Amino acid sequence: MTRRTDRTPLHLNAFLMSVGHHEAAWRLPESPASGGTDLAHYAELARIAERGKLDSLFLADSPVLMGDPGRRPGSKLEPTVLLTALAAVTSRIGLIATASTSYNEPYNLARRFASVDHVSGGRAGWNIVTTAGADAARNFGLDDTPLHRDRYLRAAEFVEVATKLWDSWADDAVLADKELGVHARAERVRPIDHRGTYFRVDGPLNVQRSPQGYPLLVQAGSSEDGKDFAARYAEAVFTAQQTLEEAIAFSKDVKERAAGLGRDPGGIKILPGIVPVIGDTGAQARELDAELDRLIRPEYAKRQLARTLRIDPDALDLDAELPGEIPGEDEIEGAKSRYTLIVDLARRERLTVRQLIGRLGGGRGHRTFAGTAEQVADTIEHWYDAGAADGFNIMPAVLPSGLELFVDRVVPILQERGLFRTEYTGTTLREHYGLPRPANRIFDVVDSRAGHLGIALSGAR
Amino acid sequence: MTRRTDRTPLHLNAFLMSVGHHEAAWRLPESPASGGTDLAHYAELARIAERGKLDSLFLADSPVLMGDPGRRPGSKLEPTVLLTALAAVTSRIGLIATASTSYNEPYNLARRFASVDHVSGGRAGWNIVTTAGADAARNFGLDDTPLHRDRYLRAAEFVEVATKLWDSWADDAVLADKELGVHARAERVRPIDHRGTYFRVDGPLNVQRSPQGYPLLVQAGSSEDGKDFAARYAEAVFTAQQTLEEAIAFSKDVKERAAGLGRDPGGIKILPGIVPVIGDTGAQARELDAELDRLIRPEYAKRQLARTLRIDPDALDLDAELPGEIPGEDEIEGAKSRYTLIVDLARRERLTVRQLIGRLGGGRGHRTFAGTAEQVADTIEHWYDAGAADGFNIMPAVLPSGLELFVDRVVPILQERGLFRTEYTGTTLREHYGLPRPANRIFDVVDSRAGHLGIALSGAR
Numbered sequence: 074m075t076r077r078t079d080r081t082p083l084h085l086n087a088f089l090m091s092v093g094h095h096e097a098a099w100r101l102p103e104s105p106a107s108g109g110t111d112l113a114h115y116a117e118l119a120r121i122a123e124r125g126k127l128d129s130l131f132l133a134d135s136p137v138l139m140g141d142p143g144r145r146p147g148s149k150l151e152p153t154v155l156l157t158a159l160a161a162v163t164s165r166i167g168l169i170a171t172a173s174t175s176y177n178e179p180y181n182l183a184r185r186f187a188s189v190d191h192v193s194g195g196r197a198g199w200n201i202v203t204t205a206g207a208d209a210a211r212n213f214g215l216d217d218t219p220l221h222r223d224r225y226l227r228a229a230e231f232v233e234v235a236t237k238l239w240d241s242w243a244d245d246a247v248l249a250d251k252e253l254g255v256h257a258r259a260e261r262v263r264p265i266d267h268r269g270t271y272f273r274v275d276g277p278l279n280v281q282r283s284p285q286g287y288p289l290l291v292q293a294g295s296s297e298d299g300k301d302f303a304a305r306y307a308e309a310v311f312t313a314q315q316t317l318e319e320a321i322a323f324s325k326d327v328k329e330r331a332a333g334l335g336r337d338p339g340g341i342k343i344l345p346g347i348v349p350v351i352g353d354t355g356a357q358a359r360e361l362d363a364e365l366d367r368l369i370r371p372e373y374a375k376r377q378l379a380r381t382l383r384i385d386p387d388a389l390d391l392d393a394e395l396p397g398e399i400p401g402e403d404e405i406e407g408a409k410s411r412y413t414l415i416v417d418l419a420r421r422e423r424l425t426v427r428q429l430i431g432r433l434g435g436g437r438g439h440r441t442f443a444g445t446a447e448q449v450a451d452t453i454e455h456w457y458d459a460g461a462a463d464g465f466n467i468m469p470a471v472l473p474s475g476l477e478l479f480v481d482r483v484v485p486i487l488q489e490r491g492l493f494r495t496e497y498t499g500t501t502l503r504e505h506y507g508l509p510r511p512a513n514r515i516f517d518v519v520d521s522r523a524g525h526l527g528i529a530l531s532g533a534r
Numbered sequence: 535m536t537r538r539t540d541r542t543p544l545h546l547n548a549f550l551m552s553v554g555h556h557e558a559a560w561r562l563p564e565s566p567a568s569g570g571t572d573l574a575h576y577a578e579l580a581r582i583a584e585r586g587k588l589d590s591l592f593l594a595d596s597p598v599l600m601g602d603p604g605r606r607p608g609s610k611l612e613p614t615v616l617l618t619a620l621a622a623v624t625s626r627i628g629l630i631a632t633a634s635t636s637y638n639e640p641y642n643l644a645r646r647f648a649s650v651d652h653v654s655g656g657r658a659g660w661n662i663v664t665t666a667g668a669d670a671a672r673n674f675g676l677d678d679t680p681l682h683r684d685r686y687l688r689a690a691e692f693v694e695v696a697t698k699l700w701d702s703w704a705d706d707a708v709l710a711d712k713e714l715g716v717h718a719r720a721e722r723v724r725p726i727d728h729r730g731t732y733f734r735v736d737g738p739l740n741v742q743r744s745p746q747g748y749p750l751l752v753q754a755g756s757s758e759d760g761k762d763f764a765a766r767y768a769e770a771v772f773t774a775q776q777t778l779e780e781a782i783a784f785s786k787d788v789k790e791r792a793a794g795l796g797r798d799p800g801g802i803k804i805l806p807g808i809v810p811v812i813g814d815t816g817a818q819a820r821e822l823d824a825e826l827d828r829l830i831r832p833e834y835a836k837r838q839l840a841r842t843l844r845i846d847p848d849a850l851d852l853d854a855e856l857p858g859e860i861p862g863e864d865e866i867e868g869a870k871s872r873y874t875l876i877v878d879l880a881r882r883e884r885l886t887v888r889q890l891i892g893r894l895g896g897g898r899g900h901r902t903f904a905g906t907a908e909q910v911a912d913t914i915e916h917w918y919d920a921g922a923a924d925g926f927n928i929m930p931a932v933l934p935s936g937l938e939l940f941v942d943r944v945v946p947i948l949q950e951r952g953l954f955r956t957e958y959t960g961t962t963l964r965e966h967y968g969l970p971r972p973a974n975r976i977f978d979v980v981d982s983r984a985g986h987l988g989i990a991l992s993g994a995r
Contacts, residue, residue, distance in 0.1 A: 106710035142718035148742035161622030249567035257603035281609035
């Protein structure tokens with residue numbers, strides 16, 4: 074195998090999802106009944122991830138109750154609140170929360186993330202999502218989700234406004250000169266006077282610049298618009314890739330787009346999702362995986378699949394392949410990349426609906442890998458060396474046990490192979506990912522178009 | 535003095551404001567330089583307040599940088615984030631945060647407060663504000679603040695939506711039946727289908743009902759619209775009252791309005807603000823108060839006063855009274871009650887602008903009381919017995935020292951007199967205030983118009 078020449082340590086993120094990524098994980102005897110709303114459960118997960126020296130933990134989100142409440146734990150704590158609570162029980166691990174650019178105001182959200190960055194001592198990250206789905210739209214006065222393209226245009230302007238607000242205080246603004254009686258220097262705190270298509274925001278923010286300057290900017294959509302957005306703004310990308318070839322192509326694509334915008338491709342870390350199901354033997358791991366699939370109630374899953382594919386549930390036969398006629402990605406307005414991934418997976422592997430449901434129930438389109446700790450470490454190393462990944466988004470099927478097995482069995486192997494840190498060397502999330510603290514585009518960057526990210530500063534000052 | 539017959543223990547709230555309520559507190563040698571953004575500082579304040587067995591702590595807020603950043607610490611952590619961080623370092627004290635109904639979406643905010651209530655084990659309170667001021671409006675795409683009346687109409691509908699969302703899960707919705715494979719019972723989780731003037735929200739919320747059902751609902755405006763709003767929705771009211779007579783009249787007014795709406799007047803706790811400046815002797819206390827006033831830079835304060843009064847700063851002479859011609863309350867669209875309070879105070883006591891600035895600098899219109907611990911306890915008892923207050927909003931001029939003095943010297947006197955608890959008897963904020971957990975208006979109340987608050991359930995189900 075060709076070793077990649079830039080063999081920097083890889084990055085590991087723990088994607089925390091209630092009692093596990095497998096939709097039936099909650100039915101196991103070990104799972105706490107109310108995992109989604111139980112702080113003690115999440116605190117335990119955060120401590121395990123930090124014990125493993127993982128770069129970060131991550132919380133997904135959508136402002137809507139997803140699917141049938143009978144199917145799996147649907148009650149979930151709001152991520153910036155939960156993140157703050159987890160900051161209090163950890164000291165080094167990075168903390169990434171999802172928040173929607175479609176259903177928030179930039180002033181409020183910029184302020185919340187700056188605040189989380191302050192209280193956590195520079196450990197905040199923001200997974201920027203545009204939130205697909207009519208159900209979410211109907212919690213915010215709309216009949217249906219805004220058009221895909223509009224959501225991404227709004228997201229880009231949202232990030233522009235947020236970064237300007239984070240830059241509205243110079244790092245040296247607070248003087249606190251008690252003798253003189255001047256707290257902050259007025260000339261080092263400036264309005265942003267943003268006037269755009271979606272937003273008009275005067276600023277300045279009412280929170281001084283935070284330890285990281287900006288939270289780490291993360292993105293997860295893999296549609297064309299999503300990849301362009303990632304290339305421009307993202308510093309880490311969570312992605313669902315089923316095969317090595319697809320993952321290599323995806324990474325190459327996003328990094329080339331970034332280079333095309335004048336960014337350093339090394340400034341974007343690509344982290345495919347992996348659902349590791351770990352056993353003492355491969356057979357034991359596969360048996361756990363199969364046991365979980367048996368616990369799925371197919372009527373829930375079939376209804377959900379039909380919803381995603383925009384077809385009638387009755388058109389799905391559990392023991393047959395997907396029907397021939399389903400809408401193309403072009404006709405879909407939300408979650409395009411997830412839609413395509415599901416259809417491609419089903420067609421490529423000629424899965425029956427029942428088999429497809431099992432695969433999706435495990436990782437919702439992410440790659441499930443059942444094997445020994447050694448085998449999990451091998452596939453991680455293999456993908457990493459092949460340039461398919463700068464790290465991995467670890468999505469244990471069952472929590473906390475799956476995270477515990479990963480941290481206690483897989484991480485030591487990766488450390489032994491020199492692939493992963495044995496101690497934290499930095500204190501901020503950006504330091505863990507080897508990414509710079511962004512310069513202040515309002516006060517410190519002489520050429521305002523040469524900022525840290527592909528964000529041209531327009532309209533400010 | 536006539537003792538009030540319902541001598542239930544009084545309630546004490548610690549209003550935490552950076553390094554103190556006096557605008558010049560930050561200039562004292564003891565004050566930390568970056569108090570507004572420093573979690574360790576706030577954590578110390580929370581621990582002191584909890585040591586004193588106070589009912590709650592409270593964070594004010596407006597989504598805007600207030601005034602000149604030179605004048606006092608203007609950088610402040612977002613309150614729901616800070617509250618969550620403080621929940622982690624305390625175990626019993628209630629946690630009240632301000633949030634605006636004008637610049638939030640009900641789905642997002644209902645979810646955040648439900649989440650804070652979950653992570654704190656039932657200690658969350660929401661101070662409902664409508665946010666006056668063109669500066670704040672200009673951070674949210676508006677040219678000026680919405681009309682006073684519109685803000686209150688929106689606020690009422692906002693609270694209606696939020697309470698419906700909190701009721702969208704029955705308390706017994708989560709079954710977590712592993713055998714059957716049913717997590718929550720679909721028939722015990724319902725959309726709210728709200729269709730109103732300001733909001734359309736389908737729901738249900740994606741957080742199950744929280745320990746308190748609703749966070750404690752707090753309100754602070756004292757205009758006519760504000761008092762009507764308090765009478766209908768508030769369970770605790772923070773108010774600025776300079777004299778005993780005004781405070782008695784205010785309390786009577788609000789409670790009568792509530793009774794007129796069919797509510798139990800005992801279900802609304804009135805807490806006037808008091809800025810206690812405590813010394814070993816009265817003279818020492820007055821000297822500390824005067825020292826703080828000398829540290830005010832009058833040019834900052836004069837500019838701020840002119841802004842509030844909507845007049846030219848040059849019209850203000852530091853050593854003369856307020857000019858005769860200033861706008862009436864009717865012409866003011868924001869913070870009406872604060873405006874009137876300032877003008878009334880200046881006219882009643884015939885204060886010069888310099889004196890007025892001193893009084894406002896200390897407590898921004900709240901009542902400053904300089905004296906010994908015994909004298910502070912006396913005035914608290916006096917107001918309480920006279921029916922002017924169900925408790926007090928404690929606003930130390932300097933933090934942490936002023937809170938420490940209050941907790942260590944005044945609280946023991948109040949405890950000795952049987953006026954204040956010596957131990958927490960409940961675990962939730964509602965229990966501290968002696969207020970019931972609200973019934974679920976969607977699932978548990980047979981006559982939906984006879985709910986806990988003056989909230990008629992309309993449009994739902």
